[in-house]
Amino acid sequence: MANRNLVNLNVNPCNQCMPLGAATAFKGVEGSIMLLHGSQGCSTYIRRHMAAHYNEPIDIASSSMTEKGTVYGGSDNMKKALKNIIKQYNPKIIGVATTCLAETIGEDIKRITEEFLEENQGFLEVVNLEKIVSVKTPGYGGTQYEGYYATIKSLVDTLAEKSEKDNRINIIAPIVTPAEIREIKRVLDMFKLDYTMIPDISETLDAPFSENFSKIPLGGVSIEEIMNMGNAKLTIEIGQCIEDNMSTGLLLQNKFEIPFMRIPLPLGYKNTKEFIKTISEISELPIPNELIKSEGRYIDAIIDGHKHAAEGRVAIFGEPDLVAGYTEFCVENGMFPVLAATGSSNSTMKNLYKKIQSKFDEEPIIYDDTDFQTIQEISKKNNVNLLIGNSGGKFVSEKTGIPLLRMGFPIHDRIGGQRLMHLFYEGGMKLLDDMINTLLEKKYSSYREVMFEKYYKGVE
Amino acid sequence: MGKLNNTGMLDERKDFIVCNSQMKDKKIKCDTDSVEGSVSQRACVYCGARVVLNPITDAYHIVHGPIGCASYTWDIRGSLTSDSEVFRNSFSTDLREQDIIFGGEKKLEGAIEEIVKTYKSELIFVYATCVVGVIGDDIDAVCRNMSEKHGIKIIPVKSSGFAGNKSTGYKAACNAILDLVEDGDEPIVKSKTKVNYMGDFNLAGEIWILTDYLKEIGLEVETKITGDSTFRELKNAKNSALNIVQCAGSMIYLAKEFEDRYKIPFIRISFFGIEDTIMSLRTIASTMSEITGDKNIITKTEFFIERKLEEIGNKLDFYRNRLKDKKAAVYVGGGFKAISLIKQFRDLGMETVMVGTQTGRPEEYETIRRLADTDTVILDDANPTELEHFMRERGADILVGGVKERPLAYKLGVSFLDHNHERKHPLCGFEGSINFAKEAYESMLSPVWDIVREYRKSVGELNG
Numbered sequence: 001m002a003n004r005n006l007v008n009l010n011v012n013p014c015n016q017c018m019p020l021g022a023a024t025a026f027k028g029v030e031g032s033i034m035l036l037h038g039s040q041g042c043s044t045y046i047r048r049h050m051a052a053h054y055n056e057p058i059d060i061a062s063s064s065m066t067e068k069g070t071v072y073g074g075s076d077n078m079k080k081a082l083k084n085i086i087k088q089y090n091p092k093i094i095g096v097a098t099t100c101l102a103e104t105i106g107e108d109i110k111r112i113t114e115e116f117l118e119e120n121q122g123f124l125e126v127v128n129l130e131k132i133v134s135v136k137t138p139g140y141g142g143t144q145y146e147g148y149y150a151t152i153k154s155l156v157d158t159l160a161e162k163s164e165k166d167n168r169i170n171i172i173a174p175i176v177t178p179a180e181i182r183e184i185k186r187v188l189d190m191f192k193l194d195y196t197m198i199p200d201i202s203e204t205l206d207a208p209f210s211e212n213f214s215k216i217p218l219g220g221v222s223i224e225e226i227m228n229m230g231n232a233k234l235t236i237e238i239g240q241c242i243e244d245n246m247s248t249g250l251l252l253q254n255k256f257e258i259p260f261m262r263i264p265l266p267l268g269y270k271n272t273k274e275f276i277k278t279i280s281e282i283s284e285l286p287i288p289n290e291l292i293k294s295e296g297r298y299i300d301a302i303i304d305g306h307k308h309a310a311e312g313r314v315a316i317f318g319e320p321d322l323v324a325g326y327t328e329f330c331v332e333n334g335m336f337p338v339l340a341a342t343g344s345s346n347s348t349m350k351n352l353y354k355k356i357q358s359k360f361d362e363e364p365i366i367y368d369d370t371d372f373q374t375i376q377e378i379s380k381k382n383n384v385n386l387l388i389g390n391s392g393g394k395f396v397s398e399k400t401g402i403p404l405l406r407m408g409f410p411i412h413d414r415i416g417g418q419r420l421m422h423l424f425y426e427g428g429m430k431l432l433d434d435m436i437n438t439l440l441e442k443k444y445s446s447y448r449e450v451m452f453e454k455y456y457k458g459v460e
Numbered sequence: 461m462g463k464l465n466n467t468g469m470l471d472e473r474k475d476f477i478v479c480n481s482q483m484k485d486k487k488i489k490c491d492t493d494s495v496e497g498s499v500s501q502r503a504c505v506y507c508g509a510r511v512v513l514n515p516i517t518d519a520y521h522i523v524h525g526p527i528g529c530a531s532y533t534w535d536i537r538g539s540l541t542s543d544s545e546v547f548r549n550s551f552s553t554d555l556r557e558q559d560i561i562f563g564g565e566k567k568l569e570g571a572i573e574e575i576v577k578t579y580k581s582e583l584i585f586v587y588a589t590c591v592v593g594v595i596g597d598d599i600d601a602v603c604r605n606m607s608e609k610h611g612i613k614i615i616p617v618k619s620s621g622f623a624g625n626k627s628t629g630y631k632a633a634c635n636a637i638l639d640l641v642e643d644g645d646e647p648i649v650k651s652k653t654k655v656n657y658m659g660d661f662n663l664a665g666e667i668w669i670l671t672d673y674l675k676e677i678g679l680e681v682e683t684k685i686t687g688d689s690t691f692r693e694l695k696n697a698k699n700s701a702l703n704i705v706q707c708a709g710s711m712i713y714l715a716k717e718f719e720d721r722y723k724i725p726f727i728r729i730s731f732f733g734i735e736d737t738i739m740s741l742r743t744i745a746s747t748m749s750e751i752t753g754d755k756n757i758i759t760k761t762e763f764f765i766e767r768k769l770e771e772i773g774n775k776l777d778f779y780r781n782r783l784k785d786k787k788a789a790v791y792v793g794g795g796f797k798a799i800s801l802i803k804q805f806r807d808l809g810m811e812t813v814m815v816g817t818q819t820g821r822p823e824e825y826e827t828i829r830r831l832a833d834t835d836t837v838i839l840d841d842a843n844p845t846e847l848e849h850f851m852r853e854r855g856a857d858i859l860v861g862g863v864k865e866r867p868l869a870y871k872l873g874v875s876f877l878d879h880n881h882e883r884k885h886p887l888c889g890f891e892g893s894i895n896f897a898k899e900a901y902e903s904m905l906s907p908v909w910d911i912v913r914e915y916r917k918s919v920g921e922l923n924g
Binding site: 006007008009010011012013015016017019020035038039040041042043044045046047048049051052054055056057058059060061062063064065066067069070077078080081082083084085087088089090099100101104105138139140141143207209210211213215343373392395 | 468469470472493494495496497498499500501502503504505506507522525526527528529530531532533534535536548549550551552553554555556557559560567568570571573574575578589590591593594595621622623624625843844845848862863864866867868870871872873912915916919920
């Protein structure tokens, strides 16, 4: 664990745990509500963390296990919880995720679920519930990144079936903002593609104000759509850091012989270009004028910005795919990524070396499974002048004075984290402007003094 | 929907909810475990312990468990410090699968060694989380051994999440504090003018405001528990003449222990709102004058109150005129806060139509019922379904609560007042009362609600 300053201690964590990823994924399923099987705190913490970021009510139930459940098994708690969730929310689907506690005492949630369905047949006839999907997400088993993908995989594994082949494409959505999911969908729609986006948080985690508030937010991928995923002609996984063991694309390939491809987030020029080219080829439609114009404007913008960008020495942190995407964005604009860091353990991170090496006269540092104390020390030692990542970086910023441009999750100390949009050409321009302006703000407010101190020798 | 009732409210929750006078004989059920699947707003034992101990500024707080517990509580409490910033960091043993299988004691030992080696630490708290309770790590033994080895204070906090509810965590924190106080080897020198202030966590500098008030009436705060406190300060706690208890939910156990062990009496007060601030100052003064036999403090206190009231002048009238007859809904953590809020809204000419707490105690609910209007809905350990239902039914104009409740209020088109531990301005004392009124006014009378009304109207017309 050389990726952290201390061996036995994580000082200021750069990640959350698996159940939070599960919650994010389940929130993108229509008519769903999540039950966390464990003690009461897990659900409340995750609700608080997500509510503060998305500014949306986040209802997650808990089986509220106590000492008794821990000693004798929590099956009664979980069954009671399932029933009470249905009474309160009348959902179409309940996602059950486990916690450290449930996994450590060896709860068999699949069996408990089956028993519940068996024991409550009469009750279940009069409610909306169609499915219960469970996923194993012990907090010690990984971060939100792994929890998110484990949940998508479990949803598809449980629900997808094969009947009649159709022309649809499965899109495995990355962990990005609701606004970014909306933008990905908008671009896919430009190519008139039929697709199933799983999960789809575009409406559920950034819901419009409505006269009729709905306790389960409207939107999300439907059960029917997920069931139909076994018939698709192709699966596209958006994200270059997804490891094979968490890949839903691979699952669909093995189970239903659906070919799959993994493409990076459309972040920065190269990856946006590739994304659009791929979609254009699949759809057999030309790239629409709107995107061509936007590409030209983007090129114009990076030329305008390149000399300022060259002054950037950046530390990037967050979930693996974001770190990879923003790092490539820096590299192609001539900003040196001093540090690319994630709290997740991820074997693909080292692939980033190849993309940075020989382009700068310094070696970048790439760390997975790291913490903010390490990020702080490296940033300070290596004269980083821009931090890009989630609000956890506010500590590094406070202590070092290096400005922090916020992206990713969580953003608790600024408003609008759910609306950030850095994808494709339009988002890239906004990102580049924000990065450069953050550098300029510092430069313009200090260069007079710096030059004076450095060069003014006084009057003889 | 068949047999489901259309409000979605749970039968099992009925005993936790009363409509004040209409149900005179019904006792409210409280201080018990949450109903499974109810979507309680409460956290866990660990959370209770962590929020109470975390403001101790020079302590190293090691969360022994998987990373989540540390991650979700990192710097969530806006407690300010006049000295060390150590407490704002998050230290975790970050247990992984292997540790769950083979036990985490070695890792904990290693973690303590690293803290001792890397930093100059005198005080370490080690929090037990759910898994630690299950895999049976003997954190008592680890703490004892490491404590002896390094000659520093290392206190285990029994806070496995499943072992009770948030209040259990408060008690675990109090026991940790007692452990620390007992340790003070100095002889007990009883002071006649020194007091302890229990249950303020120095959000936005509140304990600084309150210690200044006490100074004005001639009292010195020996130990603040726990806002802006230090290891040394806590060790001196038994020297005081009186314990002043604000957040009774978390501190009443500690105050009672102090009474038993060190013969220090306690009084309960609250500095939220003008009415309670004045009452609290007078209670403190009269209690202290009984202890010391010195009547001077009472005169001093009256002068101080008069001066502060003069300073405020008619500043509150601006808000009173504009907020009159509006309706408030309250859902907060502890009972004492709810009690003060009812009075505070009354002072602004407002009625509290719904009031609830996460961890209120029976005697606090009695007080709430005495103070609240006849139709007020009172609820313990509420969930979003109930909050939504009663806010709508009672036509609340504003909700007071924390981060989780805020988006719900906004989605319902209801304004909001942040009375949580993340706030950035003080709400206590005389100056806090003005901040409170100002915040309520700024939210309730914001021009955005005009737009919301217009929008609703246009949507309504569109839908016929």
